[in-house]
Amino acid sequence: MASESADGLEPILTALNTMQANAERTQKSQAHGYLERFQKSPEAWSKTHSLLSSPTTTTEAKLFAATTLKGKITYDLDQLPRDSLPSLRDSILNLLISFREGPRPIRTQLCVCLANLAIQMLEWKNVLGQVGSTLGSGAGDCVLEFLRILPEEVTEGRKINLTEEELTSRTKDLLEDNAPQVLTLLIQYSRASAAAASNPRLFECISSWLREIPAAGVVNSPLFDTIINGLSNDSSFEAAVDCLCTILRDTREVDECVDIIRAIYPRILSLRPKIAEFANSGDLETYKGLTRIFAEAGEAWVVMIARFPADFRGLVESILECCGRDQDRDAIALTFLFWYEFKQIITLDKYKDARLQYGDIFSKLVDVMIKHLEYPKPVGADEADLFDGDREQEEKFREFRHQMGDVLKDCCDVITVTECLGKAFELIKAWINSYGSQATSTSVPLWQELEAPLFSMRAMGRMVSPEESVVLRQVIPLIVQIPDHEKLRFQAIMALARYTDWTAQHPEFLQPQLNFVIAGFSHGSKEVVRAAALAFKFFGTDCRKLLEKHVTELHSFYESILDSLPPVSQEEITEGVACIISAQELSKVYDTFKLYCDPIIKRMMSRANEARTAQDDAPRLAVADYLQLLTIFVQNIQPYVSPQDENPAVKYCQEILPVLSAIAENFTNSTPILERVCRCWRYMVLSYRTAILPLLPELAQQLASGFENSRQGCFLWATDSVLREFAVGAEFVDAATSQAIYNFFEQQALAFLRIMNDLPPEDLPDVIEDFFRLLIDALIYYHQQLLVSPVCQHILSASLSALTLQQDAPLTATLHYLRDLLSYGTDHPNSSNFDNDHGSQTPRNPPQLQQAVRQLVAAQGEPLVQRIMTGMMFSFPRDCLQDASGVLLALFEILPQETTVWLKGTIRMLPVGSIRVGEADRLMNAVGTKVQGGDFRKVRVLLQDFTTSYRRRNVAPREGLGRLEATRFRFSG
Numbered sequence: 001m002a003s004e005s006a007d008g009l010e011p012i013l014t015a016l017n018t019m020q021a022n023a024e025r026t027q028k029s030q031a032h033g034y035l036e037r038f039q040k041s042p043e044a045w046s047k048t049h050s051l052l053s054s055p056t057t058t059t060e061a062k063l064f065a066a067t068t069l070k071g072k073i074t075y076d077l078d079q080l081p082r083d084s085l086p087s088l089r090d091s092i093l094n095l096l097i098s099f100r101e102g103p104r105p106i107r108t109q110l111c112v113c114l115a116n117l118a119i120q121m122l123e124w125k126n127v128l129g130q131v132g133s134t135l136g137s138g139a140g141d142c143v144l145e146f147l148r149i150l151p152e153e154v155t156e157g158r159k160i161n162l163t164e165e166e167l168t169s170r171t172k173d174l175l176e177d178n179a180p181q182v183l184t185l186l187i188q189y190s191r192a193s194a195a196a197a198s199n200p201r202l203f204e205c206i207s208s209w210l211r212e213i214p215a216a217g218v219v220n221s222p223l224f225d226t227i228i229n230g231l232s233n234d235s236s237f238e239a240a241v242d243c244l245c246t247i248l249r250d251t252r253e254v255d256e257c258v259d260i261i262r263a264i265y266p267r268i269l270s271l272r273p274k275i276a277e278f279a280n281s282g283d284l285e286t287y288k289g290l291t292r293i294f295a296e297a298g299e300a301w302v303v304m305i306a307r308f309p310a311d312f313r314g315l316v317e318s319i320l321e322c323c324g325r326d327q328d329r330d331a332i333a334l335t336f337l338f339w340y341e342f343k344q345i346i347t348l349d350k351y352k353d354a355r356l357q358y359g360d361i362f363s364k365l366v367d368v369m370i371k372h373l374e375y376p377k378p379v380g381a382d383e384a385d386l387f388d389g390d391r392e393q394e395e396k397f398r399e400f401r402h403q404m405g406d407v408l409k410d411c412c413d414v415i416t417v418t419e420c421l422g423k424a425f426e427l428i429k430a431w432i433n434s435y436g437s438q439a440t441s442t443s444v445p446l447w448q449e450l451e452a453p454l455f456s457m458r459a460m461g462r463m464v465s466p467e468e469s470v471v472l473r474q475v476i477p478l479i480v481q482i483p484d485h486e487k488l489r490f491q492a493i494m495a496l497a498r499y500t501d502w503t504a505q506h507p508e509f510l511q512p513q514l515n516f517v518i519a520g521f522s523h524g525s526k527e528v529v530r531a532a533a534l535a536f537k538f539f540g541t542d543c544r545k546l547l548e549k550h551v552t553e554l555h556s557f558y559e560s561i562l563d564s565l566p567p568v569s570q571e572e573i574t575e576g577v578a579c580i581i582s583a584q585e586l587s588k589v590y591d592t593f594k595l596y597c598d599p600i601i602k603r604m605m606s607r608a609n610e611a612r613t614a615q616d617d618a619p620r621l622a623v624a625d626y627l628q629l630l631t632i633f634v635q636n637i638q639p640y641v642s643p644q645d646e647n648p649a650v651k652y653c654q655e656i657l658p659v660l661s662a663i664a665e666n667f668t669n670s671t672p673i674l675e676r677v678c679r680c681w682r683y684m685v686l687s688y689r690t691a692i693l694p695l696l697p698e699l700a701q702q703l704a705s706g707f708e709n710s711r712q713g714c715f716l717w718a719t720d721s722v723l724r725e726f727a728v729g730a731e732f733v734d735a736a737t738s739q740a741i742y743n744f745f746e747q748q749a750l751a752f753l754r755i756m757n758d759l760p761p762e763d764l765p766d767v768i769e770d771f772f773r774l775l776i777d778a779l780i781y782y783h784q785q786l787l788v789s790p791v792c793q794h795i796l797s798a799s800l801s802a803l804t805l806q807q808d809a810p811l812t813a814t815l816h817y818l819r820d821l822l823s824y825g826t827d828h829p830n831s832s833n834f835d836n837d838h839g840s841q842t843p844r845n846p847p848q849l850q851q852a853v854r855q856l857v858a859a860q861g862e863p864l865v866q867r868i869m870t871g872m873m874f875s876f877p878r879d880c881l882q883d884a885s886g887v888l889l890a891l892f893e894i895l896p897q898e899t900t901v902w903l904k905g906t907i908r909m910l911p912v913g914s915i916r917v918g919e920a921d922r923l924m925n926a927v928g929t930k931v932q933g934g935d936f937r938k939v940r941v942l943l944q945d946f947t948t949s950y951r952r953r954n955v956a957p958r959e960g961l962g963r964l965e966a967t968r969f970r971f972s973g
Contacts, residue, residue, distance in 0.1 A: 203227065298338040427453040476512075649687070768813070873950045
């Protein structure tokens, strides 16, 4: 490649220095933009070579150049004439000779460059031979690195600009045909010297080529001895572990690999003495590597272990030993997946013999896990700091405990819950007998040994049946008497919270537990108070029938404690009392509902009066919190009432509706308050369904005026619940009510369109998301009216404006709406609710609705294609691309010829120079062929590949998209 003068490289070097220096954000942004444009430009080909060849260029600049060259070869090879590719190949080989000793990151990038060029340079046949002969025998690491990278790049070939047929053929040429040669080459290299046999690059290369070389080929060759021996060398240990684990994963199809497994298993088992050796040496990384080998073998051969429990018991014992000796608890997590998969297998009736034979292993595993659950003992006298101030380590330990709790659940499935719980009970009892008398209010000896079995009981709670009759009746009386230590009290309360469904079946144990939990609200620790609130929620939920008679005295407790709790705990304790209220006799529901909620209303109005003049947000947030508590009552108090009778909960809701309306009217600028008001209204509809009908006119009026005044999407979210509950055909809903609800929906839609006319979509992402989610339900329940309504045309125009956004959520909602809308142009829409008298036969979409959709698309299809294609090429987030291509697919399905014309016009409007010569014609010819054959899904794939390639090669022009720029939405209705 041609060299470049130093002056030509200066802007690149300056930009790189800016990116690495402590420059201002605007300068870095400008430098980043310049470098990004440079990487996509044709002159990058020569300048990257100049940077790499220059003796004065820094290592960082050379790495940037190598990375850029990799991108150019991967995505932009069409910028070069085909007859220049041999020259490019030779120049990369020469660069590799220069960098064969390093730096390794640059050498790696150049190897990737050469591999990607080899994939696309179809005429290059003797790839491995030429690379090896050019680099020479002294470039062992460089050749090994290229050999490692080649299979990885070929298997990632979807990013290469080749057809599927070309890629398949090239895979055969480069990998399948060369696999025997590579195996021989690697064997020869491993025998060359002791240094070669322990070279980590060798093991990395073997791992990579196991994509093509069968595991049996390696196991039955001298390479397997080399891999095992590599485990005894510090420099090659990690790479040898990776290589061995790759081989183990290739033996998962155990029926096809019996002979290989029989050959590998003794070699794996011979490593068992190293478990104790590595554990005692304190070398954490080698211990983790060894544990990983045993765990990977267990995962790969789990079916064999279940079939032949006696033969493979040594492997399972080794995995257990790895768990037991892991004092630092850093390696044990590597075994968790094995224990889960092993449990899944041996709990099948087919393998019940294995389950019996491995029962003692799982019994010991419970002991190991409970021991590992213990908090560390403090180094000094400060028990408040168990992790030497390392908060990250403390958080990691807490998360890790829950993973160990999952293993305990696996053990419950294998050896029964009673045995597992019994182990925790024995540890609790032993601690009480040994240390209980020594515990005081200020000192609890070895509390870690009591806290761990308490946590284990909490972890296993989900597995325990309410009918368990052996352990819980012994252990619960002990739990409620544990010493008053912060972590012990917290864990005890959390453990009791997991057994509330059991307590509901054993009422004689309720009162001591409830007293213990309620006492937790007076504890000095915030953690204990939060645990008490959560536990009270579960007691109220599961023991509501037992507590219904205590609802009045619980009200005094609720009132006394509520304001002292943080918001989350307020919600939890509220849910508990709400569930107890829900268990009341129907005649008492209204009075009890009012007893609990009137004081909340009073508090809320008091804070609302403060909020009107307050300078900070605290009073407004308090109002929102109280609204959330009211919503929790509405969610949980759902008495069964016949349709002819008055619902007492609705009666109370009717009383508080004016209060909620006043709050919404006075705080139109407070998003938290409005969202909570709308949430409360929404749950009134969801909880009481058609019983809410007496409130519906006022509620609809408030939703309409609230949306118009505040322009907040939460009003549309609440509208959605009304739309669904009172749809056409809903039980106990007459046609007039359903029609009134549709009219209400159109009123909200018109209000939205007026807002879209006034403000750009960038100012309304949340409102847009809520509106199009509302439309998705409107299509389900009111498609007959909506699709033929004049408003539908304006909504489609608004969706085009919404497609200019770049946020996931509103775009996803808009694209889902468009996909559903377009599906009504076919016989079978995505979402349909047609009256169906044909049993299980899928109803057909009426022709008049199909025609209405086709007319909509015919009028606005061209700008729709432009917006979708522009988004896929420039602006849509990656997660939206699938739905966007789905819209194009739907357009081709209903109007194939017209959509082809619109697509062609869109391609022609792309910025000059952004598309390769002949690329547009090739795309349109391929699309035309697929359209003629009716293979619209292949059209979708073609467009996905085109837009992905285009997006990689281009950035949106700063001066705008020209003729593809979106127009502003206008609405005068």
